[in-house]
Amino acid sequence: MIQDGWSAIARIFDKKKSICRKLMVVLVGIIAMMVPLLAIQRHAKRQEACADRVRELGGTVFFHNSWMKMPASLRRLSSAVVPRQVQAVSLVHCDVDDHDLPDLKNLTGLDSLILRGTKVTDKSAPRIGGLGKLKHLDMSLTQVTDESLVSIGRLTRLETLMLTSTSITDSGLDNLTGLRELQFLSVMDTGVTDSGKDRIKATLPKLHVVQ
Secondary structure: HHEEEEHHHHHHHHHHHHHHHHHOOOOOOHHHHHHHHHHHHHHHHHHHHHHHHHHHOOOOEEOOOHHHHOOOOHHHHHHOOOOOOEEEEOOOOOOOOOOOOOOHHHHHOOOOOOOOOOOOOOHHHHHHHOOOOOEEEOOOOOOOOOOHHHOOOOOOOOOOEEEOOOOOOOHHHHOOOOOOOOEEEOOOEEEHHHHHHHHHHHHHHEEEEEO
């Protein structure tokens, strides 16, 4: 009889162990799901902070259409899991210099950046050159020179580049010959000559250059 009692106790403990193991598996699964979700939320906060900074500087932020087309209620629900993606930033004629320019690397979906008429110089070029998804870049009426084109030449997805009224020259354009996706380049009111235009056109025959 005592033996039966001990056997019953042993079975109870075995059941508890089994329940504990199952609970541990569930807990580990929950943690595994929460870790990437928390990382996404941290990234979302950094992105929103960057977007807020652009607005403070007088600029405009545009979001991807796929997110904006959602119903408002669905956008609120979705933003808790997947943050909205900034597609474009415009700082046209804003009083922005190299120091003020926000750290845009947190805008991982950014494909268009307009800095026309700002006080940005070559010092900002390395940061801009790190925005690997950029397709459209406007740096017209800024203080950039040929030095900036070294960094811009790393933007291999670039399709449109506006450099009107800047200090670039023919030698600077040589840094852009690796941009195989580039379709439109504006170099009006710059130091670029017909020779420089012809040279880049020879490398990128589909490129339309406005001089």
